[in-house]
Amino acid sequence: MQLSFDETQPIYEQIIHYLKKQIARRELGPGDRLPSQRRMARRVGVNPNTIQRAYRELEITELVETRRGKGTFISQDEQIIRGVRRDMAREAIQGFISEMQSIGFSGEEMLDKLKNELKVREGNER
Amino acid sequence: MQLSFDETQPIYEQIIHYLKKQIARRELGPGDRLPSQRRMARRVGVNPNTIQRAYRELEITELVETRRGKGTFISQDEQIIRGVRRDMAREAIQGFISEMQSIGFSGEEMLDKLKNELKVREGNER
Amino acid sequence: MQLSFDETQPIYEQIIHYLKKQIARRELGPGDRLPSQRRMARRVGVNPNTIQRAYRELEITELVETRRGKGTFISQDEQIIRGVRRDMAREAIQGFISEMQSIGFSGEEMLDKLKNELKVREGNER
Amino acid sequence: MQLSFDETQPIYEQIIHYLKKQIARRELGPGDRLPSQRRMARRVGVNPNTIQRAYRELEITELVETRRGKGTFISQDEQIIRGVRRDMAREAIQGFISEMQSIGFSGEEMLDKLKNELKVREGNER
DNA sequence: GTGGTCTAGACCACC
DNA sequence: GTGGTCTAGACCACC
Numbered sequence: 001m002q003l004s005f006d007e008t009q010p011i012y013e014q015i016i017h018y019l020k021k022q023i024a025r026r027e028l029g030p031g032d033r034l035p036s037q038r039r040m041a042r043r044v045g046v047n048p049n050t051i052q053r054a055y056r057e058l059e060i061t062e063l064v065e066t067r068r069g070k071g072t073f074i075s076q077d078e079q080i081i082r083g084v085r086r087d088m089a090r091e092a093i094q095g096f097i098s099e100m101q102s103i104g105f106s107g108e109e110m111l112d113k114l115k116n117e118l119k120v121r122e123g124n125e126r
Numbered sequence: 127m128q129l130s131f132d133e134t135q136p137i138y139e140q141i142i143h144y145l146k147k148q149i150a151r152r153e154l155g156p157g158d159r160l161p162s163q164r165r166m167a168r169r170v171g172v173n174p175n176t177i178q179r180a181y182r183e184l185e186i187t188e189l190v191e192t193r194r195g196k197g198t199f200i201s202q203d204e205q206i207i208r209g210v211r212r213d214m215a216r217e218a219i220q221g222f223i224s225e226m227q228s229i230g231f232s233g234e235e236m237l238d239k240l241k242n243e244l245k246v247r248e249g250n251e252r
Numbered sequence: 253m254q255l256s257f258d259e260t261q262p263i264y265e266q267i268i269h270y271l272k273k274q275i276a277r278r279e280l281g282p283g284d285r286l287p288s289q290r291r292m293a294r295r296v297g298v299n300p301n302t303i304q305r306a307y308r309e310l311e312i313t314e315l316v317e318t319r320r321g322k323g324t325f326i327s328q329d330e331q332i333i334r335g336v337r338r339d340m341a342r343e344a345i346q347g348f349i350s351e352m353q354s355i356g357f358s359g360e361e362m363l364d365k366l367k368n369e370l371k372v373r374e375g376n377e378r
Numbered sequence: 379m380q381l382s383f384d385e386t387q388p389i390y391e392q393i394i395h396y397l398k399k400q401i402a403r404r405e406l407g408p409g410d411r412l413p414s415q416r417r418m419a420r421r422v423g424v425n426p427n428t429i430q431r432a433y434r435e436l437e438i439t440e441l442v443e444t445r446r447g448k449g450t451f452i453s454q455d456e457q458i459i460r461g462v463r464r465d466m467a468r469e470a471i472q473g474f475i476s477e478m479q480s481i482g483f484s485g486e487e488m489l490d491k492l493k494n495e496l497k498v499r500e501g502n503e504r
Numbered sequence: 505g506t507g508g509t510c511t512a513g514a515c516c517a518c519c
Numbered sequence: 520g521t522g523g524t525c526t527a528g529a530c531c532a533c534c
Contacts, residue, residue: 007136008136008139008524009134010134010220010516010517011518012517012518013134021229025228025229029201046518047519049518050518050519088225089229089239092225092229093225093239093243094243095222096218096219096222096240097240097243097244097247100218101149102151103151103211103214104150104211107244107248110239110240110244111237111241111244113215114219114222114223114236114237114240115237116169117220118127118134118223118237121223121233136518136523136524136525137525138524160506162506162507163506163507164505164507170524173525173526173527174507175525176524176526179506179525182508183521186312192505192507192508193507194533194534195505195506195507195532195534196506196507196533197505197506197507198506198507199518201524232529251528254394254497257427260386260387260388260391261386262386262509262510263509263510264509264510265386273480277480277482278482288520288521288522289521289522289523290520290521290522298512299512299513300511300512300522301510301511302509302510302511303520304523305509305510307522308523317520318523319521319522320517320518320519320521320522320523321517321518321519321521321522322522323508323520323521323522324520324522337482341476341478341481341483341491342482345492345495346495348470348471348492349496349499351470352467352468352470353401354399355399355402355463355470356403356404356517357467358498359499359500359505362492362496363489363493363496364473365490366488366489366492367489369471369475370485370488370489373485374485377507386508387510387533388531388532388533389533390532392534424534425533425534427534428533428534431532
């Protein structure tokens with residue numbers, strides 16, 4: 001997990017985003033237990049308060065659930081969990097299109113550019 | 127010009143981004159004069175200092191040039207100006223790919239999703 | 253630390269110059285922590301914003317690195333740090349030669365004048 | 379005559395310095411007439427007010443003399459004129475030494491560095 | 505009017 | 520406490 005400390009985005013939001021990506025990739029599934037706040041704090045090199053804030057926000061959106069004395073757990077609600085990936089993808093796509101449009105690219109051009117870049121990367125991997 | 131004050135991104139960075147988009151779209155070209163700091167401040171509804179910070183950062187990257195008592199102008203260097211669009215596009219594409227990968231999408235899937243969304247939008251327009 | 257407020261040079265540049273001299277003299281080394289913005293501001297008798305501007309400019313040139321909530325630190329990059337002394341010396345020498353030439357001195361004369369002045373000072377010290 | 383508009387030094391001071399260098403080099407001598415304020419302003423690409431300010435300051439130090447309806451003239455006082463070169467040289471030398479000391483150079487080292495740089499330049503000329 | 509510097513002070517995220 | 524952003528407003532050099 002990489003945090004960019006010089007960025008404008010608050011660290012707790014970076015942590016939220018990181019955890020949502022894990023959920024989207026199914027590395028964290030329904031009922032799984034998150035690392036304890038202290039453990040996570042040590043791992044990330046950050047104050048436990050910051051982790052707490054991240055967990056709290058995730059709880060508000062019902063993605064996780066905290067059981068006192070037990071820990072913090074990924075929601076059992078499959079609906080919600082499946083929604084994470086879809087929502088993140090949608091957000092990324094919408095953001096990409098709107099950014100590319102705002103710098104003057106047509107849909108065609110976006111697709112071309114994207115294809116191109118993917119091809120380049122594929123080439124590099126081999 | 128729309129600023130989203132509730133976002134985590136600082137206002138001066140939003141202004142920078144807005145101006146770079148204008149340059150990318152060629153709505154602002156080499157030698158053009160930007161609105162004065164005070165005028166821009168009134169238009170956007172922020173403090174002139176905030177605008178100045180944005181203009182200064184643009185000057186550091188040589189996208190604009192300020193002349194005391196005269197105003198702030200888009201660089202005459204065609205190279206630099208042309209680079210803006212390319213760089214912004216590259217950044218958007220790289221960001222999109224890396225985000226989509228991190229939530230577990232393959233290149234194929236990204237392209238599909240993007241095509242799909244573009245088709246939907248096209249339909250809506252008609 | 254002496255600031256000359258009557259000079260035409262902005263305070264924040266004077267602070268930058270002061271800190272670079274400290275680095276050149278190795279009184280500040282890689283990883284050292286600078287006084288906090290507020291502390292420095294009190295010490296120098298200026299507004300914290302002015303210090304921040306100085307620190308920010310130093311950060312742009314990668315001489316220092318700031319960590320949110322932690323402080324501002326001299327870069328760990330030995331290369332950069334070593335470069336400071338060399339660059340400052342070069343600048344001083346180039347400036348001196350060009351100034352002396354512009355008032356009509358030959359290289360010989362510059363050297364003579366310099367030797368002379370150094371001798372005088374040496375004499376005064378004893 | 380080169381002005382650096384982005385510098386912190388006021389333009390009128392840059393003009394003063396430029397004229398003093400001309401005097402030091404004897405390109406302007408006792409009794410010579412300076413270009414009229416308007417003419418100078420056009421040449422330098424600056425507002426006539428700015429030139430006026432420069433001339434006024436030179437008048438205060440008695441380096442020039444303004445005769446109404448006639449123009450601005452270099453002082454006839456040989457003493458003063460000869461002093462210009464000497465004072466500028468002294469200032470340059472003192473400044474150089476103090477700067478070099480402040481970045482940790484001994485007198486020996488300054489002389490070496492200076493000799494070196496002069497040698498390099500001599501080489502380049504040939 | 506235009507940009508540049510600076511102050512005093514508020515509020516925020518993070519420690 | 521530490522750095523980051525922002526406001527309101529003063530004063531300066533130059534146009």
